Amino acid sequence: MEEIIISVVQRTLVAGTPLLLGTIGEIISERSGILNLGVEGVMAVGAVTAFIVTHHTGNPWLGLCAAIIAGMLISIVHAFASVSLQSNQVVSGLALTMLGLGLAGLLGKPYVGKPLAIKINAMPIPFLSDIPIVGPVIFNQSPFFYMAMLLAIGVWFMLEHTLLGIRIRSAGENPKATETQGVNVSLIRYLSVIGAGGFSAMAGAHLSISYSKSWIEGMTAGRGWIVIALTIFALWNPLRAVVGAFLFGGIFVLQYMLQPLGISPNFLAMLPYLATLLVLLVGGLRDSRRLNAPAMLAEPYRRGER
C-alpha cells in the first residue's frame, strides 16, 4: 500500500511538471494583458525541437536550450499579432496552436519510432533523497521538476517583489496609467508573450527528453489547454499554480487507478475543468476585485492619440 502511495505521488509530480512550467509562462503573459491560447502549439514545438536537437547532438541540455529558443521565436507571431496588429487574441492564439502542432508533426515525422539514446533522467539530490518516504518522492525527480519549482518561486517573487513585476502587472491592469508613467507597455507585452513561449517550450521539452525519450505526434495530448485552465484556477498566482498543477496532474494519474473502485475515469478527467469554472463562478458572485483577473486581459491597447 505504502509503495502504491509513493508511486502515485511520484508520478503526480512528474505529471504536474509540464503543467506547472506552461502555467508559469501563461501567468506572465496574461498578467501583462495578453491572452495566449497558443500554449498547446508552442509546447509541441518545444517537444519536437528538443527531441531533434538531442537526437543530432547527443546532448539533451542543448536540446532543452534549443527548445526554449524555438518556443520564444514562434511566440513572436502571436505577440506581433496581438500587440502590434491589435488583432483578436483568440483568433491569433488559435492560429499559433494550429501552426505549432502542425509544424511539430511535420518536422518530427522522420523521427517517429527512433527513441533517443540519452535522455534527462531523474537526478537524486544527495542526502535529501535519503530521507525516508519523502526523500525518494520529492528529491529524486527529473531536473525539470526542480527547475519548475524554482521557477515558480522565482516568477512569483519577480511579480510581487520586483519593479519589473509591478510593471508587468500594471500593464495588464491599466495600460493607460502605465504608459503615462513612462513605461513602454508594448515592449512589456512582447517580452511577456515571448517569455511565456519559452516556458511552454520547456514544458514540451520535458515530455520528449525527460518523461519519455521518443517523439510521437500529438504528444502534448491537450496539456496546453489544461495549462490555460490551470492559469485561471491558480488565479494568476505562480504559487497557487504549484498546488493546482499537482492537483490536476494527480487526477490524471489516478484516473484509471480508481476505476476498480467504481469511479469513472472520465468523470475524474472532467474535474479540473469543472473546478476552474467553479472558481470563476464563485469569484463572479463575490466582488470580482478579489478574483485578481487582470482588468484589461485580452483588450488591445493603442498608445497615444485622442
Next chain:
Amino acid sequence: MLHVKVSDREQISALGTFLTLVLALAAGMVAIGLLFMVSGVNPFFAFKKIFSGSFGSLYGFKETITKAIPLILIGGGLALVFKAKFWNIGAESQLLMGAIFGTWVGLNWGPSLPSPVIVPLMFLAGFLGGALWGLVPAILKLRFSINEVISTLMLNYICAEFLTLLIVGPWKSPKKFGFPYTDDLPDSAILSLLPGSRIHTATLIVAVVAVVVLTIVIYKTRFGYEVRVIGENPDAAKYAGIDFSRTTMLIMVISGGMAGLAGVGEVAGIHHYLSYPDSISSGYGFTAIIVAWLAKLNPIYVIFSGIFFAGILVGGDAIQISLGLPAATVAVFNGTLLIFLIMGDFFTKNKVRILAGERG
C-alpha cells in the same frame, strides 16, 4: 530616421477586401510552400496533390462536399455569434451534445418509427442538445460575468469526457467486440446518401437552407439588426434600448443548435454510431472558426469558405497517404493561412506608411 505610421483606413471597397483576401491566401500558400521545402517535401508536388485530391477529381470533390457540410452549418452559426462579438469556442462540444441527443433518439425511438419521422426527430433532438449546451456559456457570462472564451473551452473538455463516459459505460454496445462504440443506429435512422458518395443530402440541404435563412435574419430582420448593433457598439445598443441578455441567449441557442445539427449529421450520415469525441467532431468546431472568419462573418459566404477549408482537409488527407505526411500537416495549413488572413485583415482596416523624419 524611418518610422512606421499607422492610421485608420476610412473606406474599403468590396473589391479591395476581396483582393486583400486573395493576396493574403496567396502569401500564405507561399509560406506553406517554404515550410514544405524545409521539411524535405517538394512543394509543387504537394500542392498539385492537394488540389487534385480535393477538387481535381470527382471522388475528391464529393469528399470535399461531405466535409463541407458540418463546416457550413457550424460556420454559419459562428458567424452569427461572432457578429455580436460573443466568442464561442465551444462548437466542438455543441456538436457532440447534438450527436449525443440525436443518437439517443435514434437508438431508442428509431426501431419503431419510419424514416420520415425519426430523421426529423433526431435533428430536432440534436438541435436541442447543442442549443442547451450553447446556452450554458451565455448564462455564465450574463449572470456571473465569466469570459466566454474560457467557459466554452472548459465545456469542450467536460462534454468530451462525458461522451467518453457514455461510450465506455452505459451506452457501450455488446456487439462491437469490446470497442467503446454504441450500437449502430437502426436503418430508419440512417441518413440516405447521394449515390456514389458519402454526402448525406438531408444535412446538406439543412445546412444550405440554414445559412440562407441566417443571412436573411442577420441583414433583414429586427433581430439581426439588434445583433449587429450589439457587436458594433454595445454602448449604442444600450442607448437604443436593445435587450442584451435576451439577444445573447438567443444567438447562442442558434449557434449551439446548428452545431448540434452538424453532430447529428455526422453520426446519422457518416459513422452510424457514436464513438470517441475526436472521431465524431474531428476538429470541425475549431476549423469552423476560421471558416466563419474567412467569410467575414457573412453566413452566405460561409458556403464558399466552408468548401475551401473542406478542400484543405481532404487534400491534407490525400498527401498524408501519398507522401506519408503526418495528419498535422493540415494544421500547418490552417495555422499559416489564418496568420496571413489576420495580417490581411489588419491591412483592410489600417493604412500603413513608412515615413522619413522625426516621429510626431
Next chain:
Amino acid sequence: MINISKSFHGVRANDNINVKVSSGEILGLLGENGAGKTTLMNILYGIYQPDAGEIRINGHRISIDSPKASIDHGIGMVHQHFMLVQNHTVIENIALGYAHAPWLFPQKKIRQRIVSFSEKFKFDIDPEKKIWQLSAGEQQRVEIIKALINGAGLLILDEPTSVLTPQETRDFFQVLEKMRKDGQMIILISHKLDEIKRLCDRVTVLRKGQVVGHADAGHLDKRTLARMMIGRDVIFSFSREKMPRKEKVLEVADVRVDGDKGYPVVNGISFAVYRNEIFGIAGVSGNGQRELAEAITGLRTVTHGQIRINDIDITNQSARKIHNTGVSHVPEERIRFGIAPNLFIYENAILKQHHQKKFSRRAFLAYGRIKAHTRQLIKDFQVATPSINVQTKNLSGGNIQKLILGREIADKPDLLVASHPTYGLDVGATEYLRNQLLRRRTEGGAVLLVSEDLDEIFELCDRIAVIFQGHFMGILESDDPRIADIGMMMAGTSDLKAGEGADASR
C-alpha cells in the same frame, strides 16, 4: 511654452498659445471645458506633440516626445481622471513610475519616501492600502506623491478639486501653499474662480483654444475673470418670440442620481419643462448634468425622487419605454453612444425606432420605408453625404450630429433632451442645429438643452438653470438681469436664494 498650436481632426485645440511659469509661483489656467487647457498641458507632459511651437526650460529649447521625457525634465502631472491601478497598493502605484526605484524589493525604499512625503505635507497615507480602498482625496495625494517623487520642479494639476469634498479641498489648499513656499512651480488648471483667486499668483485665461488674457494676483477680480472666461458681456437676445407657457411635459422631483464611482452626483434637483419652451442647463462638464440627462432618458437609475413625462411616471423605466412615451435624446458623446459606426447611414437612421411599426413588418425590417425615411431625413437636416449607403463613421462629426438630431427630432417627440449638441461643430452646422431646436420649440415640443456653450444657452433658452456639483444654483428667466452673474454661478461662487428664481410654475 511659446506659440504652441495643436489640432485634432481639423479642430484647433490650441492656437498660438504662450505661457510662462517661474519657480515659487502658482499659475492658474482658467477656461471652460474645450478651451484647450488640458490639451496644452498634455503637450507639456508629452502625451501629445504640438503641431507648432516650442517648449523651453530655463531658456533652453527642449523636445518632449513622451511622458518619460517629460518626467526626466522634471515635469510631473496629476490628471483630472486619476491614472492609478485600482487593484494595486499605493506603493506599487508609486513604484511604477519612480525613475530611481530599485529592481529588487522596490517597496522598501518607496515606503520610506512615502513616509517622508507624508510628514512633509501631512498626508497620512497608508502605503499598504489598495487604491480602491482610498477616498478620492487620498487617491489624489497618491497622484501628487507619484508626480513629486521623481523630483518634479514643475507640477501640473488638472482640475484637482473636481472630486474632493469641501474639507478635502481645504486640506489640499494647505498642501499647495506649502509647496509654493518650498519653491515649487505649479500650474493649476481650473474652472473654479474661487480657487484661482485664492491660490494663484498669476492667471492665464483660455477660450476656444486661444489665450484671451493674463492677470496678476493683485488685479484678480472675479467678475472680470468670468467675463474673460466666457468671452462676453452678457447680451440680451430676443431673437425668439416669447411664447405663452402651455402644459407641463417634463417634471423632475427631488431627484438624486449616483455617478459611475458610486457616490451621488445629482443631489436633489427639481424642475419642470413646458411645451413651447427650451430649458437650458448651463454648467461646466462634470457637475452632474450628464447623469441627470441619462436618468431622464432611462440610461441610468435614479436613487431618489420621481420623473414624469406628460404626467406619466417614468422613473427608472427602460430606455425603450421612455422613448415610446415621447422622449428623444441626442447624447453627449455622439460617436460613442449615438451610432454604430460601421453600419450604413440608413441603418443608423432608425437606431432607436427600428422596432416601430412604421419601419418593420412583423420581424422584418422594411428597408424600402427605412431608406425613404433616411433620404428625407438627410434632405431635411442637410446631412452631407454622397449616398445613404455609406458607412456612418465616414461622415464628419457635424454631419453625424445632424443625422442623430434629425433622427431624434423627426419623431416629433414631446421632450427632446439635447446634450452639448453643437460641441466641436463648425459654424454652419451649429447654426443649423440651433435653428432646428428653435423650430421644435415653435412646433409645440419641449426641449431640455444641456450645454457649456453660453452663446447657445442665451440664444436658445427661455429659462436657464445653472448646475454646480449636482445642485441647481438657480433657475432664471432669460431676461432676468442676474444672468450677468452666470459665469460666477457656473464657477460655484454665487447661489440664488430660493424663491428668487424662475422655478415656480405660474
